[in-house]
Amino acid sequence: MLAKRLATLCATGWLLIITPAVAAPALPGDFIAELQALQQRLGQGDIEAVRARALFQAERLAGGNAADRWARALYLQLAAGAEAQAGRPAAAAERLREARETPGVEAAQRDRWQRDEARLRLAAGQHERGADLLADWLARHTDDVEGHWRLARALANLERWEMAADAIDRALAVTTDPEASQRALASAVYRRAGREEVALALVDAGLEGSRDPAAWRQAAALAQQLGDPGRAVAIWETGWRRGVLTGEADLHRLVTLHLAGGTPARAAEHLEAGLAGELLEDGEESRRLLAQAWEAARGRERALAAWEALAQRTDSGEDWLHLGQLAYTWGQPALAERALRAASERGREEAERWLEVLTGPVRPESGMAAE
Template identity: 50%
Template sequence: MKQFLCVLLLGAWSASALASPALRGDVIADLNALQAQLQEGALSNVVERATAQAERLSAGNQADRWASALYQQLAAGALARQEQPGPAADRLATARQLEGIDSAQAARWLREEASLRRAAGQRDQAIELLSEWLASHQDIDATWQLTRLLAQQERWEEAANWLDQALEQASDLNQQPDENQQALMLAVYRNAGQSDQALSYLLEGLNAESDAIQWRQAAGLAQQAGQAGVAAGLWEMAWQLGKLTQSEDRWLLIQLHLAGGTPARAAEHLEQALGEGNIVRDETNLRLLANAWRQAKDVERALNAWQALALQTQSAADWRAYGQLAYAWGKDDQAQQAFAQASALGDEEASQWLASFN
């Protein structure tokens, strides 16, 4: 940033002077001498001399005011090199506000001042200046900068509006946002409550070559957008492609399928993990499996899973639940056996169910 600002401020006055009021020879010589000192690093001398000259000439005629503005620019360049972007920005603000300054040059100084304000951490002022600049200029870099500044200030809706413009300009220029811009886009749309927008963008770019982070981001955005089924589908695809391989990834896949309306796939993944010994065959996991098959309405697998759970826990409540499910699905023999087990364990409600078979 420091080097960039110095490039902006070093020697720009000489090019601008060609289209501006004619300067006296002694003023041009003095400006050239100060520019040489600036390049040599005599920064304090430049600031002192340029400040004195700028103040002396500021109330003069149009040529004097133009010279005053150029002295302020040289002072700004020296201050920027001294890592004082705030005071440097103040000098450019003074320069562009002098009466009679060429509007095009004033606009360039406005843009440079915005960069200095941003470097100084003066975000609100930088936002105001960049907004003013972009009102009359199409500048994709400035649009991205403004979007980031607004995001840093948590002004999410405004950031989303400028982000739309940045993406539109990038499309017109056949540019693809880089990784930092993509991260900014996701953060802005998510916090602005526009997860659908971010998800749509991510889905366009997802393919077998996309990395795990991109798949995770897409699934996360789908969840935030209330599209649990899409989230489950994305996580499933990433799992099948080998992008997600950890045990916690499998667990989240199971949960996403349950939430997304595909409990059979959740049960299949859970059953596979149990069969491979990747998860413990305990009460919690057997109950999750039984409920998943029940939600999937797979009669045989659900009843088998509930029987396995009841055998594991030897709980009267589980035997009764197994019996009720069997009864609801017309499996009377299994229901009667389950109620008998529950009744033997002291479940009075199961005894009443059992009595209905007699």
């Protein structure tokens, strides 16, 4: 992957040497001819031979006159191109450092080499050195949007969240429509920098027309982190209605968000629709969640029916006891007594106390004498 990326960079021309004929000071014709020939060989894939010859010439020309030093810098840049094309970005960066530190090199050319060295160091995983070089370069080239995004990624790798957020601020100031990957980076950086509202606003802005489920999930998660469950469930509900969020796991998440967001009746309706459409497995977990949702919504008839269906399915003393207590509280004494007796028969001793409250203490039958 790294070699491919570097090869792409070379192909776009950002590591190719400038035309010697237009550079100052003027170079002898033999230097120009050899540099052009070596550049052509590099383009044909003769990497190691070009590298070796370029480094040899750079070493030979060290300490010469102004023309020699300029030629040496160009040979070093050519060697950097060979190193990059061979998938060795750290070595390529070192060659460019030597080139730009050569005495007499014009400021504009040093500036270009600094940008290229920064990119190579970042590609080599040298995030700190690369970020420092790139930040210095961007201070003079504030309109380079790609550079600001690249710097933000480097600073994020260094966990310098505030600085990364500032870099993203500068990028967004001149970026009208950031890509999905850039939005994701910005959102992550803003969150880590403690700017959650900005992160959520950025993610929200990218949701319109988005068919990326991850973006919708991220937006809902951010809203929850900000303590706004209502907003989280609204985002998820919209994604569900648009068919971006689908499947059993997303439906379960929608239900739990509705419960957390204070809309349990909507959660119950989604559960019933999921069960009816066989999107959810008709098992104990789904049925229990349905009963709990209707209970939270205080939909009394539906809640009691759901709890009774669950208790019949599980035959659990705990479920029968809960049904009995709920029925008693909601003024359904017949159902309460039946459920409590079922709970008692299944070993729940507290059911007896509830039965005493419901029916009164059990008294001896008349005619029975004490012994």
